[in-house]
Amino acid sequence: MHPPDSTDASQRSAAVDSDAAxxxxxxxxxxxxxxxxxxxxxxxxxxxxxxxxxxxxxxGHLRAGERLPSExxxxxTFGVAPTTVRESLLALxxxxxxxxxxxxxxxxxVADSADPVAHARTALxxxxxxxxxxxxxxxxxxxxxxxRLAARxxxxxxxxxxxxxxxxxxxxxxxxxxxxxxxVQVELVSLxxxxxxxxxxxxxxxxxxxxxxxxxxxxxxxxxxxxxxLAVVDAVESGDAQAAVDATERMVDSVIxxxxxxxxxxx
Amino acid sequence: MxxxxxxxxxxxxxxxxxxxxxxxxxxxEALDETAVLLGEELAASPHIGALSSQRLDTLVxxxxxxxxxxxxxxxxGAGFIAAIELLTDERNHLSWWQGEDARKLLxxxxxxxxALIDYSELEWFRVPMETGRGHVAGPYVDYLCSDExxxxxxxxxxxxxxxxxxxGLDLLIDSVERQLxxxxxxxxxxxxxxxxxxxxxxxxxxxxxxxxxxxxxxLADLPRTACEGVALEIIAE
Numbered sequence: 424m425h426p427p428d429s430t431d432a433s434q435r436s437a438a439v440d441s442d443a444a445x446x447x448x449x450x451x452x453x454x455x456x457x458x459x460x461x462x463x464x465x466x467x468x469x470x471x472x473x474x475x476x477x478x479x480x481x482x483g484h485l486r487a488g489e490r491l492p493s494e495x496x497x498x499x500t501f502g503v504a505p506t507t508v509r510e511s512l513l514a515l516x517x518x519x520x521x522x523x524x525x526x527x528x529x530x531x532x533v534a535d536s537a538d539p540v541a542h543a544r545t546a547l548x549x550x551x552x553x554x555x556x557x558x559x560x561x562x563x564x565x566x567x568x569x570x571r572l573a574a575r576x577x578x579x580x581x582x583x584x585x586x587x588x589x590x591x592x593x594x595x596x597x598x599x600x601x602x603x604x605x606x607v608q609v610e611l612v613s614l615x616x617x618x619x620x621x622x623x624x625x626x627x628x629x630x631x632x633x634x635x636x637x638x639x640x641x642x643x644x645x646x647x648x649x650x651x652x653l654a655v656v657d658a659v660e661s662g663d664a665q666a667a668v669d670a671t672e673r674m675v676d677s678v679i680x681x682x683x684x685x686x687x688x689x690x
Numbered sequence: 691m692x693x694x695x696x697x698x699x700x701x702x703x704x705x706x707x708x709x710x711x712x713x714x715x716x717x718x719e720a721l722d723e724t725a726v727l728l729g730e731e732l733a734a735s736p737h738i739g740a741l742s743s744q745r746l747d748t749l750v751x752x753x754x755x756x757x758x759x760x761x762x763x764x765x766x767g768a769g770f771i772a773a774i775e776l777l778t779d780e781r782n783h784l785s786w787w788q789g790e791d792a793r794k795l796l797x798x799x800x801x802x803x804x805a806l807i808d809y810s811e812l813e814w815f816r817v818p819m820e821t822g823r824g825h826v827a828g829p830y831v832d833y834l835c836s837d838e839x840x841x842x843x844x845x846x847x848x849x850x851x852x853x854x855x856x857x858g859l860d861l862l863i864d865s866v867e868r869q870l871x872x873x874x875x876x877x878x879x880x881x882x883x884x885x886x887x888x889x890x891x892x893x894x895x896x897x898x899x900x901x902x903x904x905x906x907x908x909l910a911d912l913p914r915t916a917c918e919g920v921a922l923e924i925i926a927e
Contacts, residue, residue, distance in 0.1 A: 492796045500796045576903050578887040584811060613831040616889070616901030618839045621831045 468503050473511035475501070480520045481546075482633040483539030483601075491521065491531040543633045547686055550634075555686070559679035562627045563672050569612035569620050570667040574659045577614040582660040585610050589653060594645040601636050604648070611656060638681040651677055702879040703915035703926035709873050710883060711918040713866075714826065716762040717843050717859055718919060722824055724753045725845035725857040728770060733849045741776060743783045747794070750785040757859050758792050764869060767795070767835050767860035770847065771815060776854050782809065786835055788860065795835055809834065818846040818856050826920045829863050829891055829901070839863045839901070841891070863900060867892050880927040882909060883917075891922065 479485045491497065494512070498505040512531055515521040522534050589607050594600070605628055612624045638644045651674035658666035728750065732738055737745050750770045757768035767788030777783050786795040809815045812834075814827035824845040832840035844858040874881045875894045882893035888904045904910050904925070914923035 496794060496796055499793050572901075576889070576901055578889070578903065580887070588811065609833055613833055616829070616831060616839065618831050618837065621833055622837055625833060 469507045469510040469514070472497070472501050472503060472508060473514045476511065476515055477518065477520055480515075480533050480537050481539060481542035482629060483543075483636065484629060485533050487533050487535045487537050489533045491533070493530065539633055540636055543637050547634055547637060547682065548689075550686075552683055552686070555679055555682055558627075558631060559675050562631055563675035565620060565624050565627055566608075566612060566675065567668040567671045569615040569617065569624055570655055570659055570671050571664045572615035572617060572620070573611065574662050574664040574667045576616050577659055579660055581614055582611075582656060585614075586653065586656050586660070589649060589656060592649065594642055594649065597639060597645075600639055600645055601632060604652070605632050608652065611652075611659065614659065634682055635678060637685055638678065644681055648674070648678060698879060699926040700913075700915070702877050702881060703913075703924045705877055706874055706881045706883075706924045706926060707915045707917040710870065710922060710924065711920065713763055713870055713873075714843070714917075714920050714922075717757075717760060717765060717861070718824065718826070720757055720760055721768075721843050721845050721857055721859055724757060725824075725847050728753060728857055729847045729849055729854070732847070732854060738849070740778050743772075743777050743780045743785075746770070746772060746777065746783065747785050751787065751794075753857075754785070754787040755792055758787060763861060764865040765859050766838070766840070766862045766865065768858065769795075770855055770857050771809065772855040773819070773853060774810060784835065788835060814842040814844040814858060815856050818844045819853055822846055822848075822853070826922065829885065829889065832860065836860050836862060841866065863891065867900070882925045882927075884909075884914070884923050884925060886921040886923070895927065 476485070476491070485491070491512075492500070494505050494508045497508045501508070512521060512523070516523060520534055520537050521531050523529070523531050585607055588603075588610075592600070592603050592607075608628060609621070609625055613621045615621065638648075651670065654670040655667055655674060658664075658670050731749055732741075735741070735745070735749065753770075754768040758765050767786060769784065769786035769788075772783050772785070774781055784795055787793065788795055810819065812827075813830065814825065817825040817827065824843070826841060826843050828841040829839055830842075832838060832842065839862065841861045841863065842858050843861070844856050846853055847855050847857050870883075871892050871894065874883070874892070877894075880893070880895040882895060882898050882904075883891040884904055885891055888910075890898050890900055890902045890904065892900055898904075898907075898909065909925050909927070912925050912927065914925055916923055
């Protein structure tokens with residue numbers, strides 16, 4: 424398409440090129456528009472509900488034996504028809520994640536055999552190192568944005584409540600450890616006073632937290648993670664935004680490193 | 691008497707404080723009434739010794755829906771949060787209805803496990819529990835219920851003097867801004883509403899962002915005027 428470059432024509436050709444580029448830019452949809460019109464996939468609604476519930480169970484957010492809300496309540500919450508919920512529950516039963524009991528105290532329950540740690544182990548083995556690092560980058564970016572704002576906006580007494588909870592945590596209590604740490608982390612980012620950032624952080628937290636249960640098995644790594652989170656809390660309390668960001672990045676690097684080591688060792 | 695302060699400011703602050711107090715009076719009174727009624731109904735319930743979350747929901751729902759129907763201030767959510775040992779079947783239970791369609795709040799499975807969150811340390815639960823009195827908490831990011839930037843009006847519920855939980859209603863700051871800011875703007879001067887820890891709720895001065903702390907800024911040393919009945923204050927410039 425382009426004429427071969429030659430010394431006498433180069434200047435004129437450059438001008439034509441930039442005109443052509445301008446025309447192309449105007450005609451081409453913007454990058455964001457491209458993102459807007461990406462395929463939303465053809466998964467049915469029942470499949471979407473099924474996936475949502477399955478990830479809550481395999482992620483340990485709904486625990487073994489826990490009763491699920493009624494079909495009608497689930498239907499209202501997800502904004503789908505009750506038959507759609509029934510269909511997705513049927514699929515979850517087939518997968519062995521949910522059991523249904525009849526009778527007065529009946530309903531759908533998370534199967535006793537649903538084991539988040541086993542699911543996390545499978546998920547970690549199936550995740551590339553690239554994907555783990557990228558998840559860490561995303562998590563660190565959002566969390567850093569939150570603590571930067573929190574350092575500016577939080578009041579010392581609010582941060583002190585969070586520190587007190589973090590210090591009270593018993594690193595020997597493995598069962599409660601991860602959910603308690605999640606809780607503290609969410610409370611800290613909510614001090615940003617930003618609902619959007621907090622929601623985004625919680626979404627990422629829910630994604631990464633099941634994997635982090637795997638590194639919790641070693642007590643030393645629980646102690647280390649608390650230390651790193653305490654450094655973030657300290658920086659937020661002293662109003663030092665940059666220190667809070669740095670401490671957040673150190674914390675996230677540390678847990679992603681631990682996940683990758685775990686993946687390599689195959690334990 | 692310091693004469694460098696604009697003489698209009700104290701009068702403006704008093705009028706602004708009255709507007710805020712008036713805006714919140716309806717919801718606070720309605721909630722206080724609800725807390726008393728809930729206590730009486732719970733005390734009279736034949737199931738009080740072995741209360742299930744389902745029975746509690748049945749009892750709370752009409753009260754929550756009535757609060758959501760209030761019109762003077764836009765109420766986003768309302769309900770009752772049981773003290774940790776009240777129910778037989780669940781440790782943490784939120785009897786809560788919210789949104790335009792007043793839907794029952796369920797566990798939001800896509801986020802961290804809200805059932806495991808210990809709310810006894812959250813301001814809207816802790817203060818009524820500890821003081822035995824009503825409280826206006828926030829603004830704060832309410833990641834348990836509304837998922838939005840929120841003020842929660844909360845009142846303790848007692849059965850024969852025993853604390854059994856907190857009745858509450860949520861006002862989204864988004865609605866507060868839409869409803870209250872035009873009234874404050876009519877006063878003409880720059881007016882900022884702050885909470886008891888000095889956080890900006892809303893301001894007619896666009897330079898003061900909601901959520902910011904006043905410490906270290908131009909508002910830090912200005913006098914504050916209390917709004918009657920709530921732990922909120924007005925700073926007029």
